[in-house]
Amino acid sequence: MMLEGKVAIVTGAGGGIGREIALAMALAGAKVVVNDIGASLTGEGATSATPGQQTVAIIEQRGGTAVANTDSVAEWPAAQRIVQTAMDSFGRVDIVVNNAGILRDQIFHKMSPEEWLAVVNVHLNGAFFVSRAAAEHYRRQGSGAYVHMTSTSGLIGNFGQANYSAAKLGVAALSKSIALDMQRFGVRSNCIAPFAWSRMxxxxxxxxxxxxxxxxxxxxxxxxxxxPLAVFLASDAAKDVTGQIFAARHNELFLFSQPRPIRSVHKEGGWTPESVAEIALPAFRAQFQPLDRSGDVFSWDPV
Structure with missing residues (x-):
């Protein structure tokens, strides 16, 4: 019971990865706020409380404790209500899993501002809003864990997902900033880049x-x-783990590198555009990163 006595919020927990994380956290002893607006994959059209309620029902059937919440992560007042649901229902909050997401894939030169904003609002702004709403509670109690869902679409790249990729790389940067700013309060923040066949x-x-x-x-x-990785990162067993990016791919786990300088050149007296072309470019070229996509890097069959 690695999460015994803890209270978790899992956004987008009406199905797929979010539901499985919510179920696993409940089995590990946590009381769970199951957040899901019950919208379509694109976030458009009617919403429904049913997906979240179904996750709650499964948790309760297995002997766990959970409540449903249908507020949108993409709005600051609604995100505050999500966290308040945990406080009202269980008196505290220990874990936030930022999993909610939508997709509006489009090749870049055809992507509309609406397609861009809709995806960024849910993934990046939503992660900030819910995390920020929990931050004061974390600070006061001197503990807390964030688990954010990033994506190899942002960490590596993908076609037709400028909105999603930018938001997911932003989530990784947000997580690192939270880890830096809130470490002194005993708060940890990590990312998972999940691999799974789901609605997303x-x-x-x-x-x-x-x-x-x-x-x-x-x-x-x-x-x-x-x-399992999400439960571990949320638990006290990961008390020394923060600011990291992991991935789970079938039975494999990965730790991702993060951008650092890989080559430098120096020129006495400074640079001109011509000397950049003549000196710096040849020195750097061997370390240029290829235009990989996620599928190019993770090209082998899962084991």
Whole structure:
């Protein structure tokens, strides 16, 4: 019971990865606020309390304790209500899992401002809003854990996801900033880049043989494979782990590097555009990063 006595908020917990994390945290002893607005994959159209209520029902059937919440993470007052639900229901909050997300994929030169803002608002602003709403409680009690869902689409790259990629790389930077700012209060912040076949990945094209092969690999990676890492990062067993980026891929776990200088050149008297081209460019070129996508880097079959 690694989370015995703790209270967790899991956003986007009406299905997929979020539901599996909520279930696993409840089994590990946590009381859980199951947040989900019950919207479509794009975040458009009618909303429903049913997905979140179904997750709560499963938790209760297994002997756990949970309450549902249908507020949107993308609005500051609503995010405050999500955290207040934990306080009103269970008297405290110890864990925030920022998992809620939508997709509006579009090739960059066709992406509309609305498509950009909708995705950034949920993923990046939502992660900030819910985390910020919990921060004062964490500070007062001298403890707390954040687990944010980032993505290899942001960490590495992908086609047609400028909005999603930018938001997810922003989440990684947000997590590091939280880790730095709140370490003195006993608060930890880490990221997971999850691999799973879920509603969030069901829109991946599967037309060419290469695309079909990639989807087949993803379908082997069930959402529950991400839950053990999330439970660990939320637990006291990870009390010394903060500011890190992990990934869970079927039965594999990864620790990601973070950007650091890899090559430097110096020129007495400074640089001109011409000397940059003549001296710096040849020195740097061997260390240039390729235009990889997530599927290029993680190209082997899951084991």
């Amino acid at each position: 990945t069901s829109s991946i094209p599967a037309e060419t043989p290469e695309q079909k092969a990639r989807v087949a690999r993803l379908q082997q990676m069930t959402p529950d494979k991400n839950a």
